[in-house]
Amino acid sequence: MADVERDPVTGRDTTGHEWNGIKELDTPIPRGVLMFLIVTHVWAIFWWFMVPAWPLGVTYTKGLLGIDQQTTVEARVIDGQQQRSGWTTRLENEPYDTILADEALMRTVRDTGRQLFGDNCAACHGRDGRGRANYPDLTDDDWLWGGGPELIEQTMRVGINTAHPESRVSQMPAFGRDEMLDREQVRSVAAYVYSLTHPDYSTPENLDRINAGREVFVTTCAACHGENAQGDKEIGAPNLSDPYWVYGGDLDTIIASVHGGRQGHMPTWDERLTTAEMRTLAVYVHDLGTEQP
Amino acid sequence: MLANLTSLERQYALMLAGAVALAGLAMAVVGRSDVLGVHGVIVMVFGGGLAWLVMASFYGPEPTDDRTAAYYDDPIKVGIVLSMAWAVFGMFMGVWVAALLAWPDLAFDAAWSTFGRLRPTHTTGVIFGFGGNALIATSFHVVQRTSRARLAGQLSPWFVLLGFNLFCLLAVSGYLLGVTQSKEYAEAEWYADLWLVIVWVTYFVLYIATIARRKEPHIYVANWYFMAFILVVAILHIVNNLAVPISWGQAKSYTIWPGVQDAMVQWWYGHNAVAFFLTAGFLGMLYYYLPVRAKRPIFSYRLSILSFWGITFFYMWAGSHHLHYTALPHWVQTLGMTFSVMLLVPSWASAGNALLTLNGAWHRVRDDATLRFMMAAAVFYGLSTFEGSFMAIRPVNALSHYTDWTVGHVHAGALGWVALITFGSLYTLVPSLWKRERMYSATLVEVHFWLAIAGTVIYVFAMWNSGIIQGLMWRTYTQEGALAYSFVDSLVAMYPYYIARAFGGLLFLIGAIVGCYNIWMTVRAAPLAALRSDAPVQPAAVPGE
Numbered sequence: 004m005a006d007v008e009r010d011p012v013t014g015r016d017t018t019g020h021e022w023n024g025i026k027e028l029d030t031p032i033p034r035g036v037l038m039f040l041i042v043t044h045v046w047a048i049f050w051w052f053m054v055p056a057w058p059l060g061v062t063y064t065k066g067l068l069g070i071d072q073q074t075t076v077e078a079r080v081i082d083g084q085q086q087r088s089g090w091t092t093r094l095e096n097e098p099y100d101t102i103l104a105d106e107a108l109m110r111t112v113r114d115t116g117r118q119l120f121g122d123n124c125a126a127c128h129g130r131d132g133r134g135r136a137n138y139p140d141l142t143d144d145d146w147l148w149g150g151g152p153e154l155i156e157q158t159m160r161v162g163i164n165t166a167h168p169e170s171r172v173s174q175m176p177a178f179g180r181d182e183m184l185d186r187e188q189v190r191s192v193a194a195y196v197y198s199l200t201h202p203d204y205s206t207p208e209n210l211d212r213i214n215a216g217r218e219v220f221v222t223t224c225a226a227c228h229g230e231n232a233q234g235d236k237e238i239g240a241p242n243l244s245d246p247y248w249v250y251g252g253d254l255d256t257i258i259a260s261v262h263g264g265r266q267g268h269m270p271t272w273d274e275r276l277t278t279a280e281m282r283t284l285a286v287y288v289h290d291l292g293t294e295q296p
Numbered sequence: 297m298l299a300n301l302t303s304l305e306r307q308y309a310l311m312l313a314g315a316v317a318l319a320g321l322a323m324a325v326v327g328r329s330d331v332l333g334v335h336g337v338i339v340m341v342f343g344g345g346l347a348w349l350v351m352a353s354f355y356g357p358e359p360t361d362d363r364t365a366a367y368y369d370d371p372i373k374v375g376i377v378l379s380m381a382w383a384v385f386g387m388f389m390g391v392w393v394a395a396l397l398a399w400p401d402l403a404f405d406a407a408w409s410t411f412g413r414l415r416p417t418h419t420t421g422v423i424f425g426f427g428g429n430a431l432i433a434t435s436f437h438v439v440q441r442t443s444r445a446r447l448a449g450q451l452s453p454w455f456v457l458l459g460f461n462l463f464c465l466l467a468v469s470g471y472l473l474g475v476t477q478s479k480e481y482a483e484a485e486w487y488a489d490l491w492l493v494i495v496w497v498t499y500f501v502l503y504i505a506t507i508a509r510r511k512e513p514h515i516y517v518a519n520w521y522f523m524a525f526i527l528v529v530a531i532l533h534i535v536n537n538l539a540v541p542i543s544w545g546q547a548k549s550y551t552i553w554p555g556v557q558d559a560m561v562q563w564w565y566g567h568n569a570v571a572f573f574l575t576a577g578f579l580g581m582l583y584y585y586l587p588v589r590a591k592r593p594i595f596s597y598r599l600s601i602l603s604f605w606g607i608t609f610f611y612m613w614a615g616s617h618h619l620h621y622t623a624l625p626h627w628v629q630t631l632g633m634t635f636s637v638m639l640l641v642p643s644w645a646s647a648g649n650a651l652l653t654l655n656g657a658w659h660r661v662r663d664d665a666t667l668r669f670m671m672a673a674a675v676f677y678g679l680s681t682f683e684g685s686f687m688a689i690r691p692v693n694a695l696s697h698y699t700d701w702t703v704g705h706v707h708a709g710a711l712g713w714v715a716l717i718t719f720g721s722l723y724t725l726v727p728s729l730w731k732r733e734r735m736y737s738a739t740l741v742e743v744h745f746w747l748a749i750a751g752t753v754i755y756v757f758a759m760w761n762s763g764i765i766q767g768l769m770w771r772t773y774t775q776e777g778a779l780a781y782s783f784v785d786s787l788v789a790m791y792p793y794y795i796a797r798a799f800g801g802l803l804f805l806i807g808a809i810v811g812c813y814n815i816w817m818t819v820r821a822a823p824l825a826a827l828r829s830d831a832p833v834q835p836a837a838v839p840g841e
Binding site: 010012013017024025026027028029030033047054055057058066070071076086087089090111114118121122125 | 441444514517593595599602621631633635640648774781
């Protein structure tokens with residue numbers, strides 16, 4: 004059955020088998036392959052002796068180097084903490100004024116803060132901190148709960164409308180949906196609020212509605228937003244007389260806000276960021292506002 | 297299709313299709329308040345459709361008595377068509393998810409089209425749909441020719457092929473509906489998994505029974521690989537998918553594996569799916585179609601033995617390299633790493649055996665794009681197995697893990713190796729199966745080859761670049777010991793590479809569509825081949841059997 008032939012190209016014999024025209028040569032395994040096999044095995048066996056490798060019932064071979072990934076990572080974490088401690092201790096302990104005045108420290112804050120902001124805050128507030136619809140711009144001068152590093156740190160630590168015991172709490176009721184105001188009142192108070200930042204809206208034909216809206220505002224909205232609609236940072240009530248809007252300052256969005264109410268949410272970072280990280284971010288965010296117009 | 301089945305076999309086929317439809321009805325009723333019900337309807341329509349097909353030609357002429365004197369090629373032909381259809385679907389989904397990463401709005405704000413649901417339709421579509429059907433088809437072809445025997449069953453090849461496609465259909469439609477086990481490459485839920493076990497065991501029995509009927513004294517290498525592929529995939533599939541459904545009327549199940557053991561079982565499965573589905577199976581293809589096309593004997597039988605046993609033994613240990621620096625104990629990681637490196641030798645021995653087989657046929661490689669497909673496949677196989685062993689080394693993995701480098705590595709293997717060897721094999725197989733002299737257009741094969749090569753190279757280079765940049769950005773610290781980049785920074789840096797990757801994938805998809813057209817036209821219009829003997833050995837013709 005075995006018809007061994009000589010292959011003219013390689014000069015090797017075939018094995019003598021044939022499958023539908025396919026034959027095989029009886030070429031010995033090239034020496035390079037065997038060498039390579041030995042090298043990889045020696046390498047593997049070397050590592051088995053050096054590091055944890057083979058199970059032995061309830062334990063395992065620990066290896067001559069005494070390395071284990073758990074202890075390695077713990078040591079690395081401590082190294083990293085020590086490397087950072089130069090500036091993290093200062094950020095934890097020094098007052099904000101001192102930090103802001105130290106140009107070298109502020110460079111570190113800007114570098115580190117940019118990365119921390121990108122990983123923790125940018126998803127909502129944007130990479131540049133300018134926010135977008137429903138998420139406040141952090142680069143402007145307008146603050147719901149007050150600017151400055153201390154108040155920003157406080158907002159970050161407890162969050163807004165969170166489960167944190169000291170959470171900042173703020174809610175704009177749904178005046179229309181919950182029938183505290185009727186349809187016409189909602190429209191007129193929105194028209195009034197809109198006119199505050201859009202003087203050209205106060206045309207003679209709109210004037211009646213705006214005036215009616217002002218009365219509704221004084222009785223219903225002023226308690227939080229103030230007589231002059233300038234808001235109250237103690238309770239997170241936005242200033243309605245400036246050009247900065249969280250949810251949008253066009254007439255339709257204002258009507259929607261009055262009708263359906265608003266209750267923003269900012270997570271608490273108390274247990275997710277270290278004090279140094281939070282204070283870095285507080286300075287960084289404050290710095291965003293002072294750097295840009 | 298039924299011309300080769302006797303009326304009794306047609307009755308069995310009808311009963312089987314009816315049973316599937318009834319099972320679908322039962323699923324639809326029991327699971328009516330769940331997505332399981334939707335899958336019940338799909339199963340019912342599938343079974344009903346098949347029953348209708350059987351009935352449509354139920355009373356056609358019976359096969360002649362000498363049907364066993366011919367190879368059984370009908371299921372292979374259907375398998376090739378299904379494979380190419382899945383290729384276009386799966387690669388299209390791949391281009392879509394690639395584009396989603398560059399332009400997220402392409403999800404069009406719908407739940408079914410989110411990245412998490414589309415991505416497994418791509419992986420299942422190409423691995424199981426395209427690759428699986430190609431493996432079933434070519435394995436049926438190879439086992440018959442190298443055994444010089446007809447397939448051992450008449451109905452079972454159809455059961456394997458169509459049953460497997462029902463599994464793929466349930467898997468892919470399930471993802472779009474939100475049904476998933478969240479196990480990579482094993483996302484299909486418990487009922488689809490159970491069905492696949494039945495199909496796969498049938499496949500194994502059919503294959504072994506055909507080998508047992510062989511008229512050759514020795515079992516050819518390709519069949520070793522196909523048998524390893526079928527056997528080990530069955531084991532992997534069963535162990536990894538052990539799960540408890542929350543009720544018989546619901547699609548959701550929970551795996552029986554807890555915590556890090558689940559991760560280990562998953563990657564033992566995942567890596568051996570690469571080994572036995574995407575490597576062993578396709579090496580089976582390579583070992584048949586490459587020497588046939590090159591008209592050369594295999595370079596070394598001894599090297600075949602070394603690589604086969606090396607691959608089957610070492611791969612089994614390597615899965616834990618997917619879990620470096622995780623909760624998995626350090627010693628398991630060391631074993632995964634060292635066995636991955638030892639695995640390189642038999643892997644390269646296979647690639648070398650293939651390339652050295654081409655000695656004496658390099659002029660054919662130059663002139664014949666079909667053979668060049670297989671040559672390039674062997675080169676990419678060598679490249680990606682080297683890369684895989686390299687990435688399995690822990691410190692290298694510290695850089696590459698979780699980055700696009702992994703994605704690039706997978707695609708060097710999937711596009712460069714798996715898809716190229718499949719196209720080369722199909723271009724060899726299609727003319728011989730439909731008794732054509734050659735493919736309809738050699739130019740189109742050439743066009744497909746260059747589209748596929750260009751697509752693969754662009755894809756892999758884009759992912760190498762983006763992966764290494766990602767890995768470096770994630771580990772760069774400032775002098776003060778803080779991270780230099782946020783995660784979003786690394787995403788912004790990926791943007792141009794994501795566009796390049798989508799473009800590379802698109803070229804590959806266009807190549808596959810060109811291939812479909814060429815195969816279709818070959819079946820329709822290529823000149824008939826001169827009559828050649830292509831039939832099993834008859835018992836009487838073998839003296840002394």
